[in-house]
Amino acid sequence: MRKSYTERRNSTGIEGINLSNIDHSMAPETEIKEFRISVATWNVGGKAPNPDLNLEDFLQVEGCADIYVCGFQEIVPLNAGNVLVIEDNEPAARWLALISQALNKPLHDSTNYSSDSSHGSRGLNSNDNKDSKSHNLFHKPSLKVLENYRADSSLLKICNCQEESQTRDRQRERKLSDPIHKLDSAKETHRFRPYSSADSMLYMPDIPSFPSSLTDRTYNLIARKQMVGIFLSVWVRKELVPHIGHLRVDSVGRGIMGLLGNKGCISISMSLHQTSFCFVCSHLASGEKEGDELKRNADVAEILKSTQFPKICKHRPCRATERIVDHDRIIWLGDLNYRVALSYEETKVLLEDKDWDTLLEKDQLNMEREAGRVFEGFKEGRISFAPTYKYTQNSDSYAGENVKSKKKRRTPAWCDRILWRGDGIEQLSYIRGESRFSDHRPVCAVFAAEVEMRNRTNNRFMKGYSCAAAKLEFDNCISRRHSLYEF
CATH class of the missing domain: 3.60.10.10 (Endonuclease/exonuclease/phosphatase)
Structure with missing residues (x-):
């Protein structure tokens, strides 16, 4: 049976999750x-x-x-x-x-x-x-x-549409995961x-x-x-x-x-x-x-x-x-x-x-x-x-x-x-x-x-998780997403 929002929030199984930070991470996409x-x-x-x-x-x-x-x-x-x-x-x-x-x-x-x-x-x-x-x-x-x-x-x-920016972000993320290209990761790929x-x-x-x-x-x-x-x-x-x-x-x-x-x-x-x-x-x-x-x-x-x-x-x-x-x-x-x-x-x-x-x-x-x-x-x-x-x-x-x-x-x-x-x-x-x-x-x-500017801090998994049980589960996701925003 599904638990209510209050029960889930007070549950010991997810104790340590900072829900206020999750709400904050859902900020508007633009500023x-x-x-x-x-x-x-x-x-x-x-x-x-x-x-x-x-x-x-x-x-x-x-x-x-x-x-x-x-x-x-x-x-x-x-x-x-x-x-x-x-x-x-x-x-x-x-x-x-x-x-x-x-x-x-x-x-x-x-x-x-x-x-x-x-x-x-x-x-x-x-x-x-x-x-x-x-x-x-x-x-x-x-x-x-x-x-x-x-x-x-x-x-x-040529283009700085949101879709194009997201494409470039994904390209950077792939480069960061490839050790051969780490030295070139800061270069602009769209000329x-x-x-x-x-x-x-x-x-x-x-x-x-x-x-x-x-x-x-x-x-x-x-x-x-x-x-x-x-x-x-x-x-x-x-x-x-x-x-x-x-x-x-x-x-x-x-x-x-x-x-x-x-x-x-x-x-x-x-x-x-x-x-x-x-x-x-x-x-x-x-x-x-x-x-x-x-x-x-x-x-x-x-x-x-x-x-x-x-x-x-x-x-x-x-x-x-x-x-x-x-x-x-x-x-x-x-x-x-x-x-x-x-x-x-x-x-x-x-x-x-x-x-x-x-x-x-x-x-x-x-x-x-x-x-x-x-x-x-x-x-x-x-x-x-x-x-x-x-x-x-x-x-x-x-x-x-x-x-x-x-x-x-x-x-x-x-x-x-x-x-x-x-x-x-x-x-x-x-x-x-x-x-x-x-x-x-x-x-x-x-x-x-x-x-209008894209709000680059809008990321669900950048911060806010302190639960030891959940830490290992999200380690890979957090590290990849953190690297995306480091430069």
Whole structure:
């Protein structure tokens, strides 16, 4: 006859079993942890950066985020040569160098990189001054050399679905039981491979890696992509690299003929632990004539429709979503080009009074979102800064303030924006930078994002059994399961 729960618990036959620990071991399979994401967007007006340009304010480095998403528009002039012939990737290399310099400043303060070697060699000379180091860094830089900013490709996984993680755990367990493979048990068995022509520029296996003394960076580049003037890169804290999976890239051209890359977007999809993220950097249709906002709405709709990330694993359900809107957390940044639906004269009066709230009531993006015509389900933080476009070069004056010709005037507007979608994400700050480098001001935001992680302590037989009679029976199981979690 079966005993009741109370009788079983009080039975001398199982005296010594710690039932509270068994209950504890049945904890949820996942836990939630919060990560900080810094996002920045800047239309740089077709200008290549100078070596002394400081991006620390642009990236909000002082806040020390876990992930940095850096989006640029017009890193090259949008002329026929760049749009129709071949992309100039030298400016992209310069921006990567400056981003790495800002994020990994202590390392760069004592390091001199020379990019004039065909083998990607780096020179080290602590006696060189800042000017000479910057000169070498910017002397004909190439993306092939600067690819060394990327994280170690062997640490990036194709898939980090729960089923795949369990498969890797079983593989490790089998290896641990085989004495021949014990020395190799700590190696990662699932390596990152290129899987789409869309991100072919992300992985270059023939490039020599940095010496060990130079690889200890705080942040590693995990993905980057250029489409004419649009350039997007994602950097993560080095400790997070092994937990990044499902890394994919896609781009959509919406420029000339509705196809070319002078306008459009780049999207990067990834998962961190068990949560999927999508970062979209776009440059939408320009123009401040009445009705131009509809072109921008159409660009957004086409981007959402046409962006499709390649399939990379067969697990069901799989975290590797194929569409933008299917991701758990989405952040959309860029020069969205929405204007203020007021005359130049009306806008100027409100600008002088710094009446941002009244101006924002006539902001086209706000009006189109409220009408349900674009960015359905997306949110934007409160804007408490001046319009970011259009400034006179190297000036704090808006273009048109000192000219008589109405053709040269541009009504100031908040063209540069950052929006997000999804639960478990909160915007902590939303500001603009004050660099005079471009006719746009950069815009930055910091987010707190919840990430779902597998709870590796959830194991029924890890601890809690002190009964001498049961000890031998469970010895093999305990030893095998303990070894599984030791590294």
